[in-house]
Amino acid sequence: MTVASLTRRWAAIPRIPGALILFWLLLAVIGPLLAPFAPGEVVSRTVFAPISAHHILGTDYLGRDVLTRLLCGTSSTVLLCAAATLLACTGGVFLGMIAALKQGVTDTLLSRFMDGVISIPSLLSALVAVAAFGSSVPVLVLAMSLIYMPGSYRTSRMLALSVARRDFVLAARMRGEKAGYIVLREILPNMTGPVMADVGLRFIYSVRLLSNLSFLGVGLQPPMTDLGSLTRENLLGLVYGAPAVIAPALTIAVLTVGLNLALDSNRREPG
Amino acid sequence: MLSRRDMMKQGALLVAAGGAVLRSCPVRAASPVRGGHVRVASTTGSLSDTLDPARQSMVTDYIRGAMFYDGLVMLDETQVPRPALAERIDSDDFRTWTLRLRSGVQFHDGATLTSADVVYSLLRHLDPLVASQVRFQAAAMRSVRADGPLTVIIELYEPNISFPSVLGMSNFAIIRDGTKNFATANGTGPFRCAAFQPGIRSLAVRSPDFWKTDGAWMDSIEVISISDDMARHNALLSGDVDIITEVNPRLVALLRRRDMGVMESPTGTYTDFAIRQDIGPGKNADFIQAMKCLFNRDQIADSVWLGFCRLGNDQPLPPEDRYYNHDLPQTTFDPERAKWLLRKSGFLNQTLPPLICSPAANASVDIAVLLQNEASRIGLRLDVRRMPADGYWSQSWMHFPLGFGNINASVSADMTFAVAFASAAPWNESHWRSPRFDQLLVLSRREADEEKRKAIYHEMQTLIHNESGLCIPNFITSLDGYHRRIRGLHPYQGGHLMGNNFSRFIWVDDEAASRQSESAPA
């Protein structure tokens, strides 16, 4: 690979989404280190305290520091949901492309299976996965990715089908290229735009699912927490206008909306 | 927003004010008014909702049961059994109890109450297929037989002076002989069941044949269950329901600010931390002592209960109980001592089993996190493992070396000790075995002298406090919210909403409500 092509590749990575993702990942990694308190520590005798000098985002329903909780929650939400989304979408996209390329029996079997999985309520699947393998971070990530894989599969299969029909894929097949090459180099690069948009939406869903899992008692183990759970556990603060509930909800919105807009901007259709 | 101190102060004032209103109002509303409809929202409700008294285990079921059924006795505000369907309960040896039933009591289907109904109602708890919640308690009965149409003789295996309290458990409510189908309720209670949809709602309408002339003032009562905390409070605030159970301590200030009543009922309900003494680190007494010292009870009271609780002293009787041992030294938060004990016993640097907690055990997750945080300050690493709410009681509770539980207020001190602390007790959470304690339990049940029994109970508390692996940081104060138009509510030790019996006492005073809304700022 030439230097020129390397620099071109580097330049091809979209700036805005790249920077944004980097920012959140960085925050996820170093955020907890910046936290002023321990995540489980009760720091105030006042619950749902408003913004103050000591507690920039006030206190939560137990009197813990919201900023600390928020930094930790952001960290686990970003890392877990990113991992689950990536896993789900990688699997879904890859299988979708295989199905589109191979068609026939492979496609039928995969599609039937995925349809079956997607039609089982996600709540049930999650409960069972956790019940069977215990509640740990890897199990959570796997369960979440399994739940979202069929959706990603469905989308990317449709996309891949339309790409696979195009002549350059035919050309590669005529050359005798292996399925792996065709899928990775010929099909995948031509569906990145829509796939990215799909990834963005699925990220939103996984943030939501994570908080629902925590609510059912199969989510992250305390004192770890996630943004959705933070919002939920402090929901009562809503009536007092407490930052404890507003801050995590806003963070979710900024995180997911920003990511989606960035991914969208990447594929603004010309003209 | 609001400091706990403020909240408590405010709460106290309003309770005083509310009480004053209740006391000063008799001029106008001394005699309760008949009629009206109220809606009650309780917490739990699911398709497991049942009208079978034997199976009741959730607050909504208890509330419903208390509307449709009567017990042989009924517990008053201080848990003293008072006559209900049984006019008299007598025993010479506390082993054989003779019950004289009230005559002329009618079931909702028109049948008259007889001793056969009572025999059936009591004995069915022994059948495992009934899946009774009180099978353990019922197992104390050697025989139940009718002696004529209105007399029932119950013979126990062992004497028990507190037996009448047992009959006050709502699970022992009296149903019609032979009842197997609980699609609707056929009891002798003040209300008959007009609609029952598990998990959705039930509608109770006043029974014209109710044997008691005073009480049961309402025409109809609808009970729904809203498990979502905020939604339940919102339903009260918006006027869609009149009464809610289990007000979240954090919302007391809001309710009171918006002129809703919040009734505080001190109860013996507690959330405990159980260290099993038969396996794991709990075999070491120092470890147990250390953990007891690690509970920052004041902080838990403030953070978790916002002050709506009383201090616990690692024994199960709440301070207001008449048998409470005031001489027992209070276990206090002492991390240094905990550290010293742990170092001494060698647990400080060990990997300990996780703390098992669950939303099923009230606030146990929060308490576990606070405990975990205190532990980390002295260098002790504790993992918290939160379990799903469903299946917790059967799958997790009492199965792990370190875990949380939640025990509701009991009908008597005797029941508390027998169910949760005796060596053979089904809910012996810490798997504590004390021959002395078992012996004292037997002694206390034969002891007719109140003072002597009190002394025995004090010693039993001391034993639990010193030896058992159970940490009871606080007793929970039940909080119920109500609209000001609802009258007749006052605290019972039995738990929220007058030990679930509110339906028999409340009445509606719409004038009071309108007076208030006039005077209330817009």
Next chain:
Amino acid sequence: MTMNAALIRAILRIIGASLVSLVFVTIAVFFITAVLPGDVADALLGQAATPDAVAALRHSLNLDKPVLVRFVIWVNGLLHGDFGVSLISRRPVLAMASERLIHSLLLAGVTALFAVPVALVLGTASAIFRNTLFDRAVSLLTLCVVSVPEFLVATLAVFIFSVQLHLLPSLASISDIHSIGSFLASFSMPVTTLACVIVGQMSRMTRAVMIDALGSSWVEMAVLKGASPAHIILRHVIPNVIAPLFNVIALSLSYLLGGVVIVESVFHYPGIASLMVDSVAARDIPLVQICALIFCAAYLFLTTLADIVALLSSQRRHAA
């Protein structure tokens, strides 16, 4: 003639395929529920679950038989149209589930009636005015609405409209509905909350589909015929995008049945989603199974319908 036969064959193939999925799901659901820890005996007894009590109850409910035996019994029942009775209430689960299903269908239907047009209009407008300020605003708004957890939206809505303004009831209890007015009042907030969840995705997908269609030469041709934008959208674009739009709508509708636990619980609405959660918690396996089957069947029905619509519309456009 032959084309019709081929079409019918293709439709039958689609239906057959989804039936295969249904069979797969049926089997999967049974074993999934079998894996769940604890059973109805535990759940019924709760804190009173002593080993002997549990064992006796379990025996009486046939729960102590091996999984495969129970599976055979269950499938045999299914084949005879018997879905079993609830282990808790002893009522036939089919009746219990269909009661709730009707409620859910009502809520889903009303939501769809409201959300689908809104999403279509928003998506179409964004497509027409794409890359304008309006488009960006819609995009931002719908994303925000999707990303904020629905329990927050629902709770906030109740707090504002019921508690503060006393405009709407805080609960959507079916039993309180006696008139059109109370129906609208009861349903407005749950429907809006649910719409928030699904409008975002629907409008985004509508936008994409519409942009495709609006870029076609037949739309340009219609413009050059002097047709108004409304005429173009209604007369020309809609018939062409019906298949992909139907697909979008089908996916959203299937969510409206199964994914609304939170809305059902916040508004105390007796739908089938909460029945399913309840039955899982109570380990009432026959009930879990029928709920899961209903969700699966609904999902498969809707997607199959979407596939058939797509097939029919493509049949019309490109002859075989």
Next chain:
Amino acid sequence: MRAQSGIIQPPSLISVKNLRLTGRRGRGPETPIVENVSFDVAEKEMLALIGESGSGKTSIALALTGYARRGCRIAGGHIHVAGYDVTAMPPAELRAFRGKTIAYIAQNAGAAFNPALPLMDQVIEPALLHHTMPRRMAIERAISLFELMALPSPGTIGSRYPHELSGGQIQRLMAATALITGPEVVIFDEPTTALDVTTQIEVLEAFRTVRREEGFTGVYVTHDLAVVAQMADRAVVLKNGVVQEEGTTEQILSAPRHSYTQALLAANTPRIRNNVTETKDTGKDVPALDVRDLVVGYGGTGRDGRPRHTILSDVSLPVLPGETMGIIGESGCGKSTLIRAIAGIQPWTNGGITFEGEPLAPRIEARSAAQRRHLQLVAQNADLVLNPAMSVGDTLRRVLTFNGDAATDVEIGHLLDMVRLPVALADRFPPELSGGQKQRVNLARALAARPRLVLCDEITAALDTVVAAAILDLMMELKRELGIAWLFVTHDLHALRSVCDRVAVLYAGHRVEFTPVAALETPPHHPYTRRLENSVPEMRADWLSDVIGQRDQACDMAPAMPSSRGNGCCYVSRCPVREAVCEISVPPVRRSPDGALISCHLTIQDLSRSTAPGDQS
């Protein structure tokens, strides 16, 4: 003619003054599409806008209706059409104006009709939109227009859907749509470019007929000068949005003043690029490719072992090493199917193909690596064939590495050089390239595999005349340099003539003639070949009238359907010289003195005779 005098200018119905159109891509800067264009069109006059892609001719045509495509806008100048100031009209007035006063006929009518609606609804839509007449009258008028334009079964054709009709029919329906309101101005935007030459004649004639009957003013946008000669009174030549030359059609075509016009004319003029190497199929050489009695079909096989519906019937085609074999025929004749079968992406049922003596497996996957490598396909649409996400260099590099060749930058530079592209293009991506550049890359990719035979499927069809000519030049240079054989599929007889050594003529899946290219110039020929020849437009104004005069109208109406089973000549339904025998028995193959193999019942002598009247050129 009229405008030339410049003194007594008749009142112009269309007047364009200093028109400036601009456009932008995405958020890019606004760039001019058309600069300072002015022209007038008198009433009842037909003006041709001539130019290649990118010349702005379509943008101008659209601007006449007050419409600019997305991202484009009318940035300056004035447009007056039939008394309306188009640039100053508000949207509502524009809507009332479009479709009623001015009508537009799009290039690709197949795409311009809504696929989901029946045709009649769309044809009468302008009349209903503008309330010019009630629905029933509109339908009557539509049917009479269909009749006028010689559409088959005019009474019922309206109830069909766009995909059910052929390109020529649908283009005429589009004209009916435009004329339904009796507009004063009709714009024809390359209406016949996508059609076969044989169909083009019918459509052009239909246009001329309606113009005669309806008497509208027209603007005819095209790049085809021969079509201009038939249709337009005056012409404006555009390049890159600037007017190069304006004049009467006659003057533009016979005495172009501007160099660009001259270049255009040159590219339109047939020219022989190939110094035909006299190849004789002696049967001794091993053919590079030998297609024998190939049958391709669908719908399962019948009892005789042949498919129920055939696309190709017993087609044989020997290609010698180093020769350029041409295949010609109208759309649907099976030429692409043949190419696909050879390429290994279209299974066949009977017959066989050998490549350099070795049999070729029907499926590409079953072929040997060497076969795959030495047999390369260059497909029609370079847009689809090049992976838009892969740079030119990477595309070529992959072919090289895949075949185990050195994939150095030098080698890639060499390949680009071979197709006359600058080396700097290696870092570009296909969407950044022009159509001609893409097709060259496409060629380079085939060449990178060092093929022995290259299959070219209509590789110039989508290109401008000048660009296409350059591609053909390149092909021939490569042929000389590399000595590879080409199989060149086209519907363009000019292109065929200019590059091929031998030619196969396909009709409805049958090879009706197989001839050395030199023999094309002189009779005898198959009637279909002759018809193809005659259909190629010529740059004299009366060509169309002449051709139509000779046509046997009755024969033209039958559509060219893929041959179904049964006996008889495949061409019988359209053949002007058919005889009774043609209906019932398969024609024999006759060999002309020039070496052409002709499948026809007529003798060589008869064929030579019957050719005479039509062959005037």
